[in-house]
Amino acid sequence: MGRYVARRLLQMIPVFIGTTLLIFLMIRGLPGDPIRALWGDKIPDPSQLAALRHQFGLDKPLWQQYLDYMGGLFKGDFGVTVAGRPVSEQxxxxxxxxxxxxxxxxxxxxxxxxxxxxxxxxxxxxxxxxxxxxxxxxxxxxxxxxxxxxxxxxxxxxxxxxxxxxxxxxxxxxxxxxxxxxxxxxxxxxxxxxxxxxxxxxxxxxxxxxxxxxxxxxxxxxxxxxxxxxxxxxxxxxxxxxxxxxxxxxxxxxxxxxxxxxxxxxxxxxxxxxxxxxxxxxxxxxxxxxxxxxxxxxxxxxxxxxxx
Missing domain, CATH: 1.10.3720.10 (MetI-like)
Incomplete structure (x- = not known):
């Protein structure tokens, strides 16, 4: 029984990685910019827009964003919202x-x-x-x-x-x-x-x-x-x-x-x-x-x- 459970847990690792990767790519592919939405109908300052995107890692390639997210996830860090609230708290x-x-x-x-x-x-x-x-x-x-x-x-x-x-x-x-x-x-x-x-x-x-x-x-x-x-x-x-x-x-x-x-x-x-x-x-x-x-x-x- 113990060996069976251990084998099942190992099988869950690629399933978890593949599922989270697919979900991550699908959500990142949604139209709209959450950083740009903070200004509403106003025109944002390009320097502030670039600074916030850099702060949240949105200026990095998708593969690097995913690796950063998984690295934080294994530490118990689910990231923060654009409003600065921790996702884990929400x-x-x-x-x-x-x-x-x-x-x-x-x-x-x-x-x-x-x-x-x-x-x-x-x-x-x-x-x-x-x-x-x-x-x-x-x-x-x-x-x-x-x-x-x-x-x-x-x-x-x-x-x-x-x-x-x-x-x-x-x-x-x-x-x-x-x-x-x-x-x-x-x-x-x-x-x-x-x-x-x-x-x-x-x-x-x-x-x-x-x-x-x-x-x-x-x-x-x-x-x-x-x-x-x-x-x-x-x-x-x-x-x-x-x-x-x-x-x-x-x-x-x-x-x-x-x-x-x-x-x-x-x-x-x-x-x-x-x-x-x-x-x-x-x-x-x-x-x-x-x-x-x-x-x-x-x-x-x-x-x-x-x-x-």
Whole structure:
């Protein structure tokens, strides 16, 4: 197991370098000059413009800018914005909010999605199964921003259960509705995926053997059926964690949440490439870490899987 983990960590190095290089080049290639934007409609002094570009290293070749960025990154320095604010300080305020929102959305989709999937999978072909299939298909077909505005209109404007926008991003109670909106699409996929795997495994030979032995139904479902059906669901949930953090831009915009989405959007408007690269770099690291954790969980769920 230790050798497998070490090999996976080594494989992550070229993936991380290649991904960050691609992102760095794409963001640097965006139109607009963040230094020139500091003057607004006024004509800047060419000497001041050149001095600021030299200060932020924008007068260097792209390859040298990337090497300087990676060198600072390994020291824990994500650079500074054109306004002089450290990017790490900005991310330290934005990421905890988005992580909190993402965890709440993950809990929502795991609990409700797995419950619906197991329930309908064991009653495949019934009225409840058909209803859940239609409902999840409807959720999948609805864009997140439409779903967000519908939920806000119903639960905030009509029913008055919550405020239309989040007043305090650190208040967990105010993040419940945005978390439900953020996790709804993934919940639909989890429900359909777990339903399919449960229905398939229910007809497997080991299930018939367990029932023939007279084992309690609850033990059969939990220890045999559910455990063997979770592998594809865990794969989806692991990759979905990073996707939810990156996809929280729309949800955070609808509910005015001051998280990674808002910080990334503001950085894009101001063409602050350092902030965008820093945020995306952390998201890449989260994807890589979740991928490794998922692979290790396979051996926990299925004893037949072993890593030499």
């Amino acid at each position: 991310m330290s305020q934005a990421f905890p909010v988005t992580i909190r929102l993402t965890i709440m959305a993950m809990i929502f989709e795991m609990v409700i999605g797995l419950a619906l999937g197991v329930w309908t999978g064991m009653r495949r072909g019934g009225a409840a199964d058909s209803f859940v299939l239609v409902l999840t298909l409807l959720v999948i077909s609805t864009p997140v921003f439409v779903l967000g505005y519908i939920f806000r209109q119903v639960f905030a404007t009509w029913l008055g259960w919550v405020t239309p926008t989040v007043q305090n991003s650190t208040d967990i109670a105010q993040l419940v509705l945005p978390a439900i909106v953020l996790g709804s699409l993934s919940l639909a996929y989890v429900a359909r995926l777990s339903r399919t795997t449960v229905a398939e495994n229910q007809r497997a030979d080991y299930m018939r053997t367990a029932m023939a032995k007279g084992l309690p139904r609850r033990r059969i479902v939990v220890n045999h059926l559910l455990r063997n059906s979770l592998i594809p669901v865990v794969t989806f949930l692991g990759t979905d964690f990073g996707a939810l953090m990156g996809g929280a831009v729309v949800t955070e915009g609808i509910f005015n949440i001051q998280g990674v989405g808002g910080a990334l959007y503001q950085a894009l408007i101001r063409r602050e490439g350092t902030t965008m690269v820093g945020i995306v770099t952390i998201l890449v690291l989260i994807y890589l870490a979740m991928s490794l954790i998922i692979d290790l969980l396979y051996a926990v769920l299925d004893p037949r899987i072993r890593y030499a």
